[in-house]
Amino acid sequence: MRWRKLLGYVSVPALLVGLTVASPEAKTPYKEPLKKAKTVDELVAMYDSSECMSCHADIAEQWSKSLHARSIFGTGRTIATILTAYKVGLKNFPYAGVKDIKDIKVEHLMFCAKCHLPQLEEAEDSVAQEIIKLAMDYMEGDEKTSAKAQEKLEKLNINCLICHQRNAIIHKWVEGYPERKAVYGSKSGDHPFEKMPKIKHSSAIKESIFCGQCHGLGPNLELDEPSQCATLYGYYLWSYVAKGGMKTCQDCHMRESGLGHNIQAYRDKKMQEMAVDFHVNAKPIYWRDGTVIKPLIYTIVEIRNKAGHAIPDG
16 A cells, blocks of 8 residues: 555554654644634635636636535535524533624634634634624525625635645644645646745645545544534545545546546536446336226335445535
8 A cells, every 4th residue: 555545544653753843833734824814805815716716727617616615605504504503502502602693713613614614713703703694694684685695605615725735734744834835736846826836745635535634534523512524534444445445535526527626426417326326126016906906116226335435424
């Protein structure tokens, strides 16, 4: 098995013996400290990838069709669930300290935002409060207010700079912390963009562990209030890989599907065909009830999961 795959699947404390590694000056995923965003607009600007899209238009078009492009809003169901988490969960948790929107802190939303908006960690509590206000506007406002809130919420997403920079390095004590002046991919080289003149290598970006950062192992036990949502990577490791499976998430959801950065799941017909064998065997029979002959259908439905993980998830 390739070394980088091993690095993704197992803990490697032995590698770190004798190393002295300085942490960043502030709590940040980057080598450089960041000034925290105070508003949703500031957070959007901090992770603005529109200039990436001017050169990579085809990839940007693919991405725009995916739910990564509207990760905090989703189909509308995601932001509705986050609002419910506030109203039904946080306001009723006896030790959360949340009675009103003004009490919400970034940490209160991380049981959703860890995956749907990880860059929320680079924001002040005012941004978390603004997200809940926008959620209320979307769910409870008039048509104009709702549309305006949706437009703003959809600007918060998993874009180029999240995958190819912020979350590109998983084992930071081995590979270093991501740099704001670099983009990360499967190879190193020059990048013809003044703000980010370097392409740097990420060992994880082609491996399933990269997707596993969000499509995870199960409960986020590092949080004060763990949540159980995504478990795909856990199923993938302990069922598919453990039985000899060799394909990665990227193999199925990007390359073999032909979708590229339009990473889809059950909503896409091609992904449905790749994931499930579905057969229906039916034949008509006739049942005599006294003097009346009633037509019936006798049916056997067979469904076989071909995916490298459980279906459904989340």
